[in-house]
Amino acid sequence: MNDIHDLESLKLALREFAAARDWGRYHTPKNLAMAMIVEAAELVEHFQWATPEESLAPPPEKLAAIRDEVADTLIYLVELADRLGIDLIAAARDKIAKNAIKYPAP
């Protein structure tokens, strides 16, 4: 997996990973969206009793766990976008342009 260096190579590695395990039939957008929100919730769990300030500086062990949940969320998001033919970066670019109109800078 040393060749994962951007979203595109991540996408290709995830395709290969799922294909090798015959997971394609489970990976519908419906199921991937569920899997993604489960990972997002595991991330939320790390912060649920923390004050907003505490959440800025998690201890090393907690940070390592958070890093794993962040990765899991990204992985399912990339797989979901891939199944629907969505270019993540282009989608984010377009959304930021919309947000710039919705929330003009002062």
Place this chain on the structure above:
Amino acid sequence: MNDIHDLESLKLALREFAAARDWGRYHTPKNLAMAMIVEAAELVEHFQWATPEESLAPPPEKLAAIRDEVADTLIYLVELADRLGIDLIAAARDKIAKNAIKYPAP
């Protein structure tokens, strides 16, 4: 925003966007994790009554809405990772390596 072409430039654009609106004090990891799961749920909402098969081919209008929610989820994920100094691609690479051990290919 034409200069957004990868996760790194997306991160920098989001930093600038938040700074211009003085949103920094709201953007604690606790709050960003909440915002992210809210967007993830808006994505889930598009699939809640669909069959897994239907979720593979949403009509154009729905797909455009899904693309926006996917973008919002990515945006908050990038901001959250940035606040905690997490490199998203490196985190995903490490997680896939762990998953390869946990779920060996047949």
Place this chain on the structure above:
Amino acid sequence: MNDIHDLESLKLALREFAAARDWGRYHTPKNLAMAMIVEAAELVEHFQWATPEESLAPPPEKLAAIRDEVADTLIYLVELADRLGIDLIAAARDKIAKNAIKYPAP
């Protein structure tokens, strides 16, 4: 709906409501769990940028919206439990007994 005065009568009213609209085929536990988390996220959304202190005293308009989201979450939770034959109160009672062992009072 004046006869809704506890979880049991709420369950029966929801059964009738879904049957009258022929929603039974959509109301699988998988779909109801998705619908429930979507409502839970709409609740989370009301608190995402609030400080913990602010969240204790939402202004009246916001409180009314929160009340609706709380209701939606409960509605899907009751329907989900009903589809699986789970008695909500008995389940909560058993879980609190487990928690009392896991987190003994000082």
Place this chain on the structure above:
Amino acid sequence: MNDIHDLESLKLALREFAAARDWGRYHTPKNLAMAMIVEAAELVEHFQWATPEESLAPPPEKLAAIRDEVADTLIYLVELADRLGIDLIAAARDKIAKNAIKYPAP
């Protein structure tokens, strides 16, 4: 905890449980909403790879785990409503009345 037989007695038991452990300061609506969505996600997790049909008949062990997650979600929902002075049954009754107008029966 044998005296838990409805939402009202559940609410009182949860108040006592939290007070005995001095958890009040953690139990802001913001934090309780986070805790609730985390439990809702643990419920979603049980169904993420299941077909809608499979989700209707989970094996006994899985059903027992689901029952625990359903209980946890209810517990946090009751605590959240309690902190905000929301009567869960009245809120559900009002929401169903609204839904009856929004989705008239054929």
